[in-house]
Amino acid sequence: xxxxxxxxVAVLFFPGLSFILTYALWCQWVSRKAxxxxxxxxxxxxxxxxxxxxxxxxxxxxxxxxxxxxxxxDKPVFNYxxxxxxxxxxxxxxxxxxxxxxxxxxxxxxxxxxGDLIIVLFLMSVVILAVFLGGWSSGNVFGAxxxxxxxxxxxxxxxxxxxxxxxxxxxxGSLQISEIVDWQVASVNAFLRAPDIQGLAVAAVLFIxxxxxxxxxxxxxxLRPFDISEAETEIVHGWQVEYSGKKLALLNAGHDVKMVLAxxxxxxxxxxxxxxxxxxxxxxxxxKTTFCVLVLTNLSVLFARFRIDQMVAGAWKxxxxxxxxxxxxxxxxxxxx
Amino acid sequence: xxxxxxxxxxxxxFIIPIGPQHPALKEPESFLFTVDxxxxxxxxxxxxxxxxxxxxxxxxxxxxxxxYITERVCGICSNAHQTAYTGxxxxxxxxxxxxxxxxxxxxxxxxxxIHSHLLWLGVAAHExxxxxMFYYVWRDREVVMDLLEEVSxxxxxxxxxxxxxVRRDLPRDKYPKWHKMLDKLAExxxxxxxxxxxxxxxxxxxVGVGYLGKEDMIRLSGSGPNARSSGVPCxxxxxxxxxxxxxxxxxxxxxxxxxxxxxxxxxTLEVIEAVKICKWVLDKIPEGEIAVKFNPMQRLxxxxxxxxxxxxxxELIHYTISDGRNMPYRHKIRAPTLGNIPSLVERLKGxxxxxxPITIAGIDPCFSCTDRMAFYDEGKDKTWTWTDxxxxxxxxxxxxR
Numbered sequence: 001x002x003x004x005x006x007x008x009v010a011v012l013f014f015p016g017l018s019f020i021l022t023y024a025l026w027c028q029w030v031s032r033k034a035x036x037x038x039x040x041x042x043x044x045x046x047x048x049x050x051x052x053x054x055x056x057x058x059x060x061x062x063x064x065x066x067x068x069x070x071x072x073x074d075k076p077v078f079n080y081x082x083x084x085x086x087x088x089x090x091x092x093x094x095x096x097x098x099x100x101x102x103x104x105x106x107x108x109x110x111x112x113x114x115g116d117l118i119i120v121l122f123l124m125s126v127v128i129l130a131v132f133l134g135g136w137s138s139g140n141v142f143g144a145x146x147x148x149x150x151x152x153x154x155x156x157x158x159x160x161x162x163x164x165x166x167x168x169x170x171x172x173g174s175l176q177i178s179e180i181v182d183w184q185v186a187s188v189n190a191f192l193r194a195p196d197i198q199g200l201a202v203a204a205v206l207f208i209x210x211x212x213x214x215x216x217x218x219x220x221x222x223l224r225p226f227d228i229s230e231a232e233t234e235i236v237h238g239w240q241v242e243y244s245g246k247k248l249a250l251l252n253a254g255h256d257v258k259m260v261l262a263x264x265x266x267x268x269x270x271x272x273x274x275x276x277x278x279x280x281x282x283x284x285x286x287x288k289t290t291f292c293v294l295v296l297t298n299l300s301v302l303f304a305r306f307r308i309d310q311m312v313a314g315a316w317k318x319x320x321x322x323x324x325x326x327x328x329x330x331x332x333x334x335x336x337x
Numbered sequence: 338x339x340x341x342x343x344x345x346x347x348x349x350x351f352i353i354p355i356g357p358q359h360p361a362l363k364e365p366e367s368f369l370f371t372v373d374x375x376x377x378x379x380x381x382x383x384x385x386x387x388x389x390x391x392x393x394x395x396x397x398x399x400x401x402x403x404x405y406i407t408e409r410v411c412g413i414c415s416n417a418h419q420t421a422y423t424g425x426x427x428x429x430x431x432x433x434x435x436x437x438x439x440x441x442x443x444x445x446x447x448x449x450x451i452h453s454h455l456l457w458l459g460v461a462a463h464e465x466x467x468x469x470m471f472y473y474v475w476r477d478r479e480v481v482m483d484l485l486e487e488v489s490x491x492x493x494x495x496x497x498x499x500x501x502x503v504r505r506d507l508p509r510d511k512y513p514k515w516h517k518m519l520d521k522l523a524e525x526x527x528x529x530x531x532x533x534x535x536x537x538x539x540x541x542x543x544v545g546v547g548y549l550g551k552e553d554m555i556r557l558s559g560s561g562p563n564a565r566s567s568g569v570p571c572x573x574x575x576x577x578x579x580x581x582x583x584x585x586x587x588x589x590x591x592x593x594x595x596x597x598x599x600x601x602x603x604x605t606l607e608v609i610e611a612v613k614i615c616k617w618v619l620d621k622i623p624e625g626e627i628a629v630k631f632n633p634m635q636r637l638x639x640x641x642x643x644x645x646x647x648x649x650x651x652e653l654i655h656y657t658i659s660d661g662r663n664m665p666y667r668h669k670i671r672a673p674t675l676g677n678i679p680s681l682v683e684r685l686k687g688x689x690x691x692x693x694p695i696t697i698a699g700i701d702p703c704f705s706c707t708d709r710m711a712f713y714d715e716g717k718d719k720t721w722t723w724t725d726x727x728x729x730x731x732x733x734x735x736x737x738r
Contacts, residue, residue: 039472141353145690224466225538233361233464233694304538305466307691308375 015098024256027293028055034297067245072139081134082247086254089261092123096264097178099282107274107281115175128154135239146238150229156315161216163323164209167330168269181273205329210270217262225303263292357386361694366704380685388710395668401633411706416449417648419498421655428642429659438502439580440622445497447611452481453649454604457701464694465542477525502628512619523612530605543598547684547696559680561651561673563700566600568593573647600699636663650701672706
């Protein structure tokens with residue numbers, strides 16, 4: 001009985017639905033505020049302290065707005081794809097270790113099994129399918145162009161992304177995210193007790209992985225310089241062009257949840273997950289993922305938008321070979337260890 | 338598939354409408370793009386969405402009232418329009434304006450050029466998705482906006498020129514402060530030149546984009562920075578100097594890149610030259626009257642005059658005919674964007690969809706200044722005019738279909 005209750009609380013409140021959604025709004029605020037300050041602007045200012053409630057206000061405002069389905073749209077696909085865009089990354093966050101409800105120092109995820117890393121990667125790719133269907137079914141030329149671009153972009157970044165994620169899994173000898181976190185904690189502790197050259201080599205190789213992963217995430221999250229599929233000045237927000245009201249609110253929330261998922265996955269695979277001294281795991285999770293969001297925001301304000309052909313060519317010319325090399329280095333290192 | 342022109346499309350081609358409403362266009366104008374995948378095959382521009390009847394309105398107002406109409410042809414080149422209008426009117430009336438007024442007009446014209454080119458630089462950065470540069474450029478543009486406000490009391494529509502001179506003097510005690518502001522502008526613009534010519538992502542989106550060679554540009558009669566970016570030396574200030582431009586030492590800026598990077602370079606280098614001109618004017622400006630008297634009821638002799646001004650966007654032509662009354666018989670304005678549209682169409686062909694916004698923005702279009710309207714039936718080859726009663730009847734029929 002108490003087990004069922006714990007699970008319910010975990011899924012519905014903490015660290016499940018409510019926590020992730022609130023945290024997604026926080027991440028949106030951090031990202032908007034940081035981007036604004038970097039660009040010499042103020043950013044959100046009037047709703048709550050330093051505009052901290054602005055993401056929530058935007059969400060509620062969109063819920064109230066009129067919801068239009070174009071006459072030319074393929075209605076079922078058009079109406080259901082925002083739900084998929086919102087729900088799929090949300091489901092994937094249940095596999096990320098954040099905080100255990102029974103043990104203050106523990107961090108087992110809501111659901112965990114051998115191979116859950118593959119499931120997370122699969123869910124991240126399926127989101128793009130929903131995006132493509134949503135844009136394509138909207139019956140708008142810009143929507144169709146944006147959808148095609150989203151699919152093309154996925155062909156470019158999906159392979160390096162999956163390759164570098166495999167790196168920590170090979171080193172940990174497991175495809176289970178919580179075990180990868182355990183391996184990181186163990187090896188960092190071992191390194192701190194007795195520093196050696198192998199530990200440094202592993203860190204260096206994984207750092208290359210982090211760089212590739214960050215570049216792929218910019219594309220995955222449609223941030224500059226890879227916001228090609230929604231490029232406002234070119235194709236009027238691309239695949240989102242016909243969405244309004246509740247559906248747009250869901251899409252925006254889905255984007256934020258995707259950002260949380262991406263930052264959480266990066267934290268779990270490369271930054272030691274929610275582990276850390278003194279503070280409880282969820283506090284470390286918040287600190288580390290917020291740091292990831294800040295890094296992503298900083299990168300996204302630095303560049304101009306690439307063209308789709310430049311992006312795809314660049315990914316296949318540089319990212320894929322580099323990712324393959326990184327995996328080979330990881331395999332070599334894991335033999336040494 | 339068939340469209341208005343009767344041209345058939347192949348299987349792979351489809352039409353993307355850009356405009357009349359589109360985030361990349363700041364004013365209503367329509368372009369129909371035939372695209373094959375991501376590549377533009379053909380472009381069909383449609384102008385005429387913003388007819389305001391300005392030329393007709395000018396025929397029933399006197400020469401002083403028309404000052405305010407010409408100034409409102411365009412928000413960005415308001416002073417250029419006024420300079421051209423007053424120049425044409427003064428030529429018809431053989432009015433000699435004081436030397437100091439000429440210096441002040443040049444000063445205003447160059448300040449406006451700085452503000453317009455910096456505005457364009459920000460918009461161009463925004464079109465290629467580089468919003469950070471957009472915000473930085475527009476922050477620094479505030480310096481010249483403050484300067485303009487200090488001179489005229491307004492950030493745009495300065496109401497400085499009048500027939501017979503200018504309306505406000507430049508107070509001498511402010512010159513040191515203005516020199517400092519101009520130095521700041523030059524320093525920041527030099528920084529942006531460095532950024533635009535070295536930053537990798539900008540170069541990716543600017544080099545070779547919307548290319549048009551020198552011969553094609555001359556054939557399509559482009560003007561202004563658009564033509565000078567293709568290596569055509571066509572600065573009116575050098576070719577047929579007006580006011581005191583023949584006395585001012587400044588470089589004739591033109592580059593032969595022919596692409597968006599060339600347009601960026603021409604405009605930013607022109608900002609540097611404009612700063613130099615402004616500083617020269619502040620140093621050399623003579624004392625004296627700023628205007629000769631001109632009565633609103635004063636009649637001008639019969640005659641006609643053409644006045645050419647190098648506005649920020651290119652060659653601006655004002656042509657006025659007087660029939661001896663105190664208002665023009667006809668006043669014709671040709672804004673530079675009209676001359677730039679043929680070359681724009683050529684620049685767009687063969688490019689990518691992603692490059693459409695920056696290529697259109699590249700000519701610094703001002704469609705509202707350009708738009709004229711005339712009724713023309715292509716099949717029957719005839720033109721006609723409609724009264725407002727007929728127009729509203731047509732509108733009723735159109736919307737009740």
